[in-house]
Amino acid sequence: MIVLHGYQYSVYLRIVRMVLAEKGVPYSRVEVNPFASDMPKEYLELHPFRRVPTLVHDDYLLYETQAITRYVDEAFPGPSLQPKHARHRGRMTQIVSIIDSYGYLPMVRQVFSQRVFGPRIGRLADEAQVRSGLEGSSRVLAALESIAAPDGPIAGGGEWSLADFHLAPMMAYLTAAPEGEPLVAECGKLAAWWELVRKRTSFRETDPGLPTGEKPIG
Numbered sequence: 610m611i612v613l614h615g616y617q618y619s620v621y622l623r624i625v626r627m628v629l630a631e632k633g634v635p636y637s638r639v640e641v642n643p644f645a646s647d648m649p650k651e652y653l654e655l656h657p658f659r660r661v662p663t664l665v666h667d668d669y670l671l672y673e674t675q676a677i678t679r680y681v682d683e684a685f686p687g688p689s690l691q692p693k694h695a696r697h698r699g700r701m702t703q704i705v706s707i708i709d710s711y712g713y714l715p716m717v718r719q720v721f722s723q724r725v726f727g728p729r730i731g732r733l734a735d736e737a738q739v740r741s742g743l744e745g746s747s748r749v750l751a752a753l754e755s756i757a758a759p760d761g762p763i764a765g766g767g768e769w770s771l772a773d774f775h776l777a778p779m780m781a782y783l784t785a786a787p788e789g790e791p792l793v794a795e796c797g798k799l800a801a802w803w804e805l806v807r808k809r810t811s812f813r814e815t816d817p818g819l820p821t822g823e824k825p826i827g
C-alpha cells in the first residue's frame with residue numbers, strides 16, 4: 610500500500626501525483642503543510658528536512674521527488690516514463706535537474722507565491738521578489754526552449770517522461786501569474802508542449818485549485 614504525505618498546493622506533491630496517475634498506481638494521501646509552524650512530530654520523523662512530499666510504500670520510506678518518481682516508475686507496471694534512448698534519457702535527467710536547481714525558486718516561490726498565492730490568503734506581493742522571479746524564470750524558459758524536443762514530450766523520442774511531469778506543475782503556477790503567461794507564449798516549443806501536457810488526464814485530475822482565503826487581496 611502506498612501512502613503519500615504532502616501539501617495540497619505543493620508542486621512537488623503534484624509531480625508525484627501525476628506520475629502515480631500516469632502509471633495507474635492507487636495510493637492514499639495524508640495532508641501535511643510544511644509551512645505550518647506546528648508540523649506534526651510524526652512527519653518530522655519521516656522527513657528530517659521538513660519538506661514534502663514523502664512516500665511510504667509498505668515498509669519502504671522515500672523522500673526527494675526525483676527519487677520517488679523514479680522508484681514509482683521502476684517498481685510498478687504501466688508505461689515506462691524513462692526514455693529508452695540514452696540521449697533522450699540524458700535530456701530527461703537534465704531537464705529535471707534544471708527545474709529543481711534553477712526553476713522552482715523563481716517560478717514558484719518568487720512569481721507564483723508572491724503574485725498569485727499570497728494575495729489569495731491576504732498577503733501583499735513583494736514586487737522585488739516578483740521582478741527577480743520573472744528574470745530567473747525567463748532564464749530557465751530560454752534554457753529549456755533551447756533543449757526541448759519539438760512537437761511533443763519535452764525530452765524527445767515521442768515518449769512522455771518524468772521530465773514532462775516534473776515541469777508541468779511548475780509551468781501551471783508560473784502561467785497562473787499574469788506576467789508568466791506571455792513569457793511562455795514567446796517560447797514556441799515550450800508553448801506547444803504546454804498546450805499538450807495540460808490536456809493530460811493526470812494533469813487535469815491533480816489540479817489543486819487556489820485557496821479561498823477569508824480576506825483575499827486583489
Ligand SMILES: N[C@@H](CCC(=O)N[C@@H](CS)C(=O)NCC(=O)O)C(=O)O
Nearest residue numbers: 619620621643660661662673674675
Ligand atoms: N528537494 C525536495 C524539495 C521539495 C520542496 O521543496 N517542497 C516544498 C513544497 S513545494 C516544501 O516542502 N517547502 C517547505 C519549505 O520550504 O519550508 C524534493 O525534491 O522533494
